[in-house]
Amino acid sequence: MTTIAVLGAGKIGEALLSGLIAAGRDAGDLLFTERHSERAAELTERYGITRVEVPEAAERADVLVVAVKPQDIEPLLDELAPLVGRDSLVVSLCAGLPTTLFEGRLPDRTPVVRVMPNTPMLVGEAMSAVSPGRHATPEHVETVTALLTSVGKVVEVPERQQDAVTALSGSGPAYFFYLVEAMIDAGILLGLPRSVAEQLIVQSAVGAARMLDEGRDHPVLLREAVTSPAGTTINGIRELEKHGVRAALLDAIEAARDRSVELGAPHRD
Secondary structure (H helix, E strand, O other): OOOEEEEOOOHHHHHHHHHHHHOOOOHHHEEEEOOOHHHHHHHHHHHOOEEOOHHHHHHHOOEEEEOOOHHHHHHHHHHHOOOOOOOOEEEEOOOOOOHHHHHHHOOOOOOEEEEEOOHHHHHOOEEEEEEEOOOOOHHHHHHHHHHHHOOEEEEEOOHHHHHHHHHHHHOHHHHHHHHHHHHHHHHHHOOOOHHHHHHHHHHHHHHHHHHHHOOOOOHHHHHHHHOOOOOHHHHHHHHHHHOOHHHHHHHHHHHHHHHHHHHHHHHOO
């Protein structure tokens, strides 16, 4: 069985660990590194996974999943460089960071696969995009895809598209949560108890997502099916258009893409 070490157990690192455990992965096949002792103890108690230091992770793991913040990558790579073995596969979950950064700092021909996941990994519904580096073989991509398929869906994209993926699906859940939060507030404004408003909106979101996932119709057709002539929905949509909600979403996603590019800029060739 493949041993996986998650280097950096922040939100997305924990999401991967949690998702793998939920998918049936043995805790004994998982390791993690974490600088803060309280946080490490919390994760060990919650999931039964062993905390290790970076050298032990590099020695024991077949797959090293790097899940630190971009600003923390340099010292980690300095530590990893003399430790990574010839057979190790490095998987980066770091937003904005190119595979060339890892390839240039780690031993020659180290296989690197770049991944942009998202936090629904916590419930086994992640959307992850994978891009192989120069030395990653189809077999390496297959290994990473199998790993991620256990916690959601996976698509392979050219690395040049990863900044767009980061903005769209990496940040995407936050946009949905933001809209749901606003709609719950609207229900309260209209006189509904918060608990009722929340139940109405969350289940509506779940049902709408399922209809989209089943691919019955294009989103436009699904929206039109709810939009009767001179009805309530078209009046609401008119207000959304009047306030530029569609344009605001486009701008928000473009801004997130630009920030991803900015994060990776200092590390590109």
